[in-house]
Amino acid sequence: MLSVRQSIRSGATETGQASIAATSRRASSSRITSSGGIEESFHSREQNVKPPVDVFEGGSESLRSFTIDYDNDTFLKDRKPFHYMAGALHYYRVPRIYWKDRMERMQAMGLNALQTYISWNMHEPQTEQYRFEGENDFESFLWLAHEHGFVVILRPGPYIDAERDMGGLPYWLLSVNASMALRTSDPQYLYYVDRWFDVLMPKIKPLLYSNGGPVVMVQVENEYGSYYACDDSYMNHLHVKLKTHLGNDVVYFTTDGASPYYLKCGKQPGIYATVDFGALPMNDTMERLEEVFSSKIKYEPRGPLVNSEFYPGWIDHWGEPHATVPAQLVARTMYEMLAIRACFTVYVICGGTSFGFYNGANYDEEKKAFEPSPTSYDFDAPITEGGDFTMKYFLLRSVIQQYIDFNLPAVPPPMPKFPYGAVSMKLIGSIYDVLDDLCKDGSNKSLYPQSFEQLGQDYGFVLYRTKVPAFDSFPILLDLTHVRDRAYILVDQFPVGILSRMDGSYAIQLPKLKQGQQLDILVENQGRICYGPLINDVKGLIWNVTMNNRTLTNWEMFSLPFNATPSWFTSAYDSRVKSSADTASQSFAATHSPASSRDDEAVSDGLEDETASQSQSSSPLEGERLDANVRALEMLARLLRTREHERSLERLKRRGETLVRPPPSLLQSGAPARAVFTQAIRYYYAGLPLPATGHPVPSFYTGAFIVPGHIKSPQDSYLRLNGRGLCERLQRWTLLACDGSAGDALRARARAQVSPAGQRPRSVRARVVAMHRCGRRC
Numbered sequence: 001m002l003s004v005r006q007s008i009r010s011g012a013t014e015t016g017q018a019s020i021a022a023t024s025r026r027a028s029s030s031r032i033t034s035s036g037g038i039e040e041s042f043h044s045r046e047q048n049v050k051p052p053v054d055v056f057e058g059g060s061e062s063l064r065s066f067t068i069d070y071d072n073d074t075f076l077k078d079r080k081p082f083h084y085m086a087g088a089l090h091y092y093r094v095p096r097i098y099w100k101d102r103m104e105r106m107q108a109m110g111l112n113a114l115q116t117y118i119s120w121n122m123h124e125p126q127t128e129q130y131r132f133e134g135e136n137d138f139e140s141f142l143w144l145a146h147e148h149g150f151v152v153i154l155r156p157g158p159y160i161d162a163e164r165d166m167g168g169l170p171y172w173l174l175s176v177n178a179s180m181a182l183r184t185s186d187p188q189y190l191y192y193v194d195r196w197f198d199v200l201m202p203k204i205k206p207l208l209y210s211n212g213g214p215v216v217m218v219q220v221e222n223e224y225g226s227y228y229a230c231d232d233s234y235m236n237h238l239h240v241k242l243k244t245h246l247g248n249d250v251v252y253f254t255t256d257g258a259s260p261y262y263l264k265c266g267k268q269p270g271i272y273a274t275v276d277f278g279a280l281p282m283n284d285t286m287e288r289l290e291e292v293f294s295s296k297i298k299y300e301p302r303g304p305l306v307n308s309e310f311y312p313g314w315i316d317h318w319g320e321p322h323a324t325v326p327a328q329l330v331a332r333t334m335y336e337m338l339a340i341r342a343c344f345t346v347y348v349i350c351g352g353t354s355f356g357f358y359n360g361a362n363y364d365e366e367k368k369a370f371e372p373s374p375t376s377y378d379f380d381a382p383i384t385e386g387g388d389f390t391m392k393y394f395l396l397r398s399v400i401q402q403y404i405d406f407n408l409p410a411v412p413p414p415m416p417k418f419p420y421g422a423v424s425m426k427l428i429g430s431i432y433d434v435l436d437d438l439c440k441d442g443s444n445k446s447l448y449p450q451s452f453e454q455l456g457q458d459y460g461f462v463l464y465r466t467k468v469p470a471f472d473s474f475p476i477l478l479d480l481t482h483v484r485d486r487a488y489i490l491v492d493q494f495p496v497g498i499l500s501r502m503d504g505s506y507a508i509q510l511p512k513l514k515q516g517q518q519l520d521i522l523v524e525n526q527g528r529i530c531y532g533p534l535i536n537d538v539k540g541l542i543w544n545v546t547m548n549n550r551t552l553t554n555w556e557m558f559s560l561p562f563n564a565t566p567s568w569f570t571s572a573y574d575s576r577v578k579s580s581a582d583t584a585s586q587s588f589a590a591t592h593s594p595a596s597s598r599d600d601e602a603v604s605d606g607l608e609d610e611t612a613s614q615s616q617s618s619s620p621l622e623g624e625r626l627d628a629n630v631r632a633l634e635m636l637a638r639l640l641r642t643r644e645h646e647r648s649l650e651r652l653k654r655r656g657e658t659l660v661r662p663p664p665s666l667l668q669s670g671a672p673a674r675a676v677f678t679q680a681i682r683y684y685y686a687g688l689p690l691p692a693t694g695h696p697v698p699s700f701y702t703g704a705f706i707v708p709g710h711i712k713s714p715q716d717s718y719l720r721l722n723g724r725g726l727c728e729r730l731q732r733w734t735l736l737a738c739d740g741s742a743g744d745a746l747r748a749r750a751r752a753q754v755s756p757a758g759q760r761p762r763s764v765r766a767r768v769v770a771m772h773r774c775g776r777r778c
Contacts (some may be wrong), residue, residue, distance in 0.1 A: 066151070067210050068251060068272060070302040075343070077151070077216070083341055086113035086153055087349030088309070090162065091141040092122050093377055094352040096134065098142055098387060102350050102411065103148045105383055108411045109393060110400035114145045115153040115308075115345045117160040117222075120196060121170040122358070125458065126645075130199060140209050146214035152207070153221040153308075153345065158193050158238075159183050159535075163315055163360045163373045165459070166220075166528040167535055175453040178538050183227055185234040194241060201245030210249035217251045218242060219308075223276075225256040225266025228533045235268045255308040258292035263299045273300040276347070278311030279329035285336045293342070305342035310334070312346055312392055313380025317362065317371040318526075319502065324380045327392035334438060340405045342524075346396070350387070351379035356563070357459030360530030361485075361537075369412075370485065370501045372526040387415040429514060431522070432464070432493055435558060444557045449541035452525055460561035462540050463522050466552050470515040473548065479507040481543040485526040492518050502526070510547075519552070521545070639768035735750050 055602045067076045087106045094102055106114065122136055132139070145152055159182070160168035173180055173192060180189050207213035220238050224230075239252060256266030258275040262670050267273040275296045280288040293305050313329045314323035337344050354360075361372040377387040382393035389411070401408055428434060444455055449464050468491075480487055484499040489508060497508045521541065528537040544551045 020762070037047055047130055064212065065249065065252060066356055068303050073302060073562070074304050074341075083304075084113040084151065084153075084343045085111050085338075086115045086343075086345035087111045088115040088345050088347040089350055090116055090119075090348070090352060090377075091138050092119055092135065092358075093354060094350065096137070096141075097143055099364035099577075100148075101387060101415070102383065103145060103150070104412050105387070105393075106349055107148055107390075108409050109349075109382065109397045109405060109407050111148065112218075113345070114150040115154060115347070116158040117156065117161060117162050117164075117168065118154070118156050118200065119162070119164055119168045119358075119524055121165060121168055123200070124170050124196060127170075127172050127176075128195075131508075132203070139203055139207065151209065152214040152217045153217045153219070154204065154207075154215050156197075156204065157222065157224060158196060160222050162359075162533050163354065163377065165358050165360050165532055166537065167360065167530040167537070168242075171453060171458045171528065174536060174538055175456060178451070178453060178536060180536070181229070182535055183221070183224070183234065184231045185237060190234075190237060193238075197241050197245065201242070202222060208246060208250050210247075215250065218246065219255055220252055220254055220268065223256050223262070223266065224254065224268075225262035225264065226531075229264075230265040232265075232268065235271075239268065239271060240251075244398065248488040253306075253308070258295050260295050260298060263295055267299040268593070272303060272306075274308040276307060276309030278314070279325050279333045280336075282329055285332050286339075289333075289336055289340065290340075294548055296358060305337075305340065307337060307342060307344040309342040309347035310337070312382055312396075312576075313347075313351075313378075315362075315379065316376065317373055322378070322380070327390070327395045328393060331395040334396055335399050335402075338399065338575070346382065348377070348379050348381050350383035351377035351381045351385055353377060353385055357525065357527070359527045361527040362531055363529050363534050365532070368504070370526075370529075372485065389414070398660070413512050417707050425691055430493075431560075435463070438560055439490050439558045441559075446555055446557070448544060449555045450557060451542050452539040454542075455557060455559055457559045457561050458563070459525055460563065461522055461524050463558040463560060464541055464545075465518065465520050465558070466554055467546075468513045468515060468517040469547070469550065469552070471513065471548065471550075474512045476547050477507055477509045478501045478510050479546045479548070480521070480541065481547075482535070483521075483523060485540055486520040486524040486541045487523075487541075489520070490520040493520070522601050 063078065065076070065078060066082075068074075068164045069076045069081070072081070075084065087109070089102055089106065091099065103114070105462045120140055123131055123138075125131065142152055142154075157168055162168060165171070166174075167180060173182065173189070176192075177188060180186060182189055204215065204218075205211065207215045209216045220242065221235060222236060242252065251272060252270070253272040253274050254264040254266050254268060255274050255276055257745055263273060264276070273296060275292060277292050280292075296305065310333070311325070313325050316323055334344070354373065359377075360374055362369060376385055382390055382396055384390060397408065397411075407772050431438075443465075444450065452458070452462060455462065471632075478489065480499055481499060483499055483506060487499040488495060489497045489499065489510075491510070491513065496510060497503050499508055523540050525539040528539065529535050546552065610664075
């Protein structure tokens with residue numbers, strides 16, 4: 001991730017821009033002029049472009065080659081200039097069954113390259129126990145990318161950050177030596193890195209582009225300029241190790257923050273330097289581009305401009321609002337990068353999920369705060385964690401379309417969703433009831449508490465137990481001193497408090513205790529630090545525990561990694577599978593029953609439930625087109641199903657409005673898409689032309705939609721909606737509703753939710769509702 005975390009962290013959510021450490025313009029650089037900056041320099045040099053030099057790194061005579069033409073500041077693919085637009089997609093964060101789907105969405109957006117990390121801790125969870133099958137089969141992932149026409153930018157680590165536990169390094173390195181100098185030329189660390197690379201690199205070799213595969217670039221380490229060690233010997237060792245296995249027919253590169261502070265150590269001899277940054281301010285995007293790329297040019301004067309991590313969003317932490325970046329800022333920055341032919345990787349195009357306990361954590365040096373990441377890695381990316389499209393996706397797609405000379409492929413249909421209904425939970429017991437089942441191998445005992453790593457445990461929880469000694473003075477202060485990370489305190493199985501590294505709380509006062517009472521401390525590992533100098537993040541009780549400054553001894557420890565499902569739980573689950581499946585099937589059947597059987601159902605308030613709406617996609621569908629009078633409106637609304645349904649239909653007919661039913665084939669497809677008007681307004685708000693293919697029908701398949709009779713064409717609908725203030729500046733959303741008591745209630749609710757004029761709706765969905773009634777607007 002971006003090196004200048006503190007500046008980004010403060011600006012990503014509020015302003016949507018990645019603040020980059022200021023760098024002065026370098027007038028001495030041949031790429032930047034005092035008057036025109038990068039843009040002028042680029043165009044002036046392009047007028048004198050030399051023919052591509054027929055020189056290949058390593059001297060390969062293969063027809064398949066990928067190199068850098070330093071004279072013309074471009075990549076060469078098969079000896080021809082090549083400009084890449086990549087998306088970062090992590091195979092370990094997307095279920096294997098969805099790899100193909102996500103790649104198709106990347107294709108439809110216009111990307112021609114895929115970037116991914118290899119996470120060491122996924123493939124060697126325990127020392128010399130390797131896993132490359134199933135969800136960890138990165139080779140199949142890369143070959144699938146090859147089938148989709150992508151070239152691959154591979155980042156094999158060993159350290160990757162990526163908000164992974166310990167930055168992708170395996171926890172057992174700390175079991176070997178908790179003080180091991182990670183990411184340095186420490187011989188002990190290099191021994192395990194070399195052993196891992198000796199297993200990994202032979203799997204990558206056949207995937208190189210020169211060998212018929214998709215891999216054209218390989219990163220050496222990751223943002224090393226941000227690490228305190230600045231060990232050139234270590235970086236050189238990795239470079240030599242990679243070349244020993246992979247040869248010279250691949251471009252080796254580094255990635256660092258866009259500042260001389262990071263590049264002075266991150267740039268390494270013989271390795272191409274790239275930078276990373278996010279969305280820039282709207283009013284001076286080109287000037288900021290000149291500023292951030294000037295750092296790269298200072299340390300790498302020739303060669304293509306590359307942003308290896310172009311952030312469309314930002315990372316989340318527990319206890320903080322979801323980080324977002326405005327789509328318009330992201331689109332504008334991409335537009336300007338394409339204008340100067342800078343290559344980039346949208347990091348991430350689809351974030352996915354940090355399954356299990358693999359999420360990492362950060363540490364804010366200024367606030368002295370521990371900041372664990374949640375399981376979700378949504379990242380406010382163009383494609384959501386669940387695979388749905390966002391407004392950002394369509395904006396970036398439209399920008400890319402302007403810079404290519406062919407039509408992009410059709411956008412894939414939205415991800416189908418299934419209504420599982422209510423999920424029944426069964427109480428099995430407290431942790432004490434199942435402790436023996438969870439710890440089949442028994443407990444560990446020692447004089448002092450041991451860390452997770454000393455116990456050989458990677459993730460999850462550890463229950464620490466001891467007896468309370470005799471005390472003469474009260475109250476008693478229990479001090480855990482740097483518990484990592486969250487501790488639940490129980491006395492005789494009764495909870496008395498929580499201590500948390502996140503909150504900086506390490507001590508708690510206890511009531512009067514008796515000698516011999518049982519003290520339990522259940523410690524949770526919330527994720528090892530993945531960035532900065534504190535990645536040797538040992539977990540558990542890592543220091544002596546005291547009561548009134550008296551050290552507690554004679555501990556018993558129960559490991560609870562929760563990385564396997566016990567047989568007793570499986571049996572209890574299997575006995576309920578059939579009934580749960582039947583319940584889900586009945587719910588699905590009820591939801592998709594014919595409209596006639598639901599005519600008398602009441603709709604609670606006429607507005608979609610917020611949670612349900614998030615599972616719906618707003619992407620346009622290819623294929624079946626709507627009837628002309630439906631497309632003319634392009635903003636349909638759900639017909640309220642009330643007990644006055646029939647009378648409402650009569651009123652519609654008298655007012656000259658038409659009841660239109662969508663084509664049966666489209667209803668049967670079950671494609672989950674929001675109302676047509678949502679997509680139309682999104683396109684208009686973004687300043688994009690409406691697609692000629694029209695828009696999909698809504699996903700609320702109640703069977704009927706209302707079309708006002710006075711709107712005759714798409715142009716007329718937009719003139720009327722905007723010219724008469726019904727959708728002023730497209731910050732007012734339109735919903736057509738039937739008459740009657742339900743309509744009155746809906747209008748009253750809508751008025752109560754109207755946002756102040758000139759403000760955007762509080763969510764992407766409609767929040768300001770204007771109603772038609774009796775030919776008047778109200």
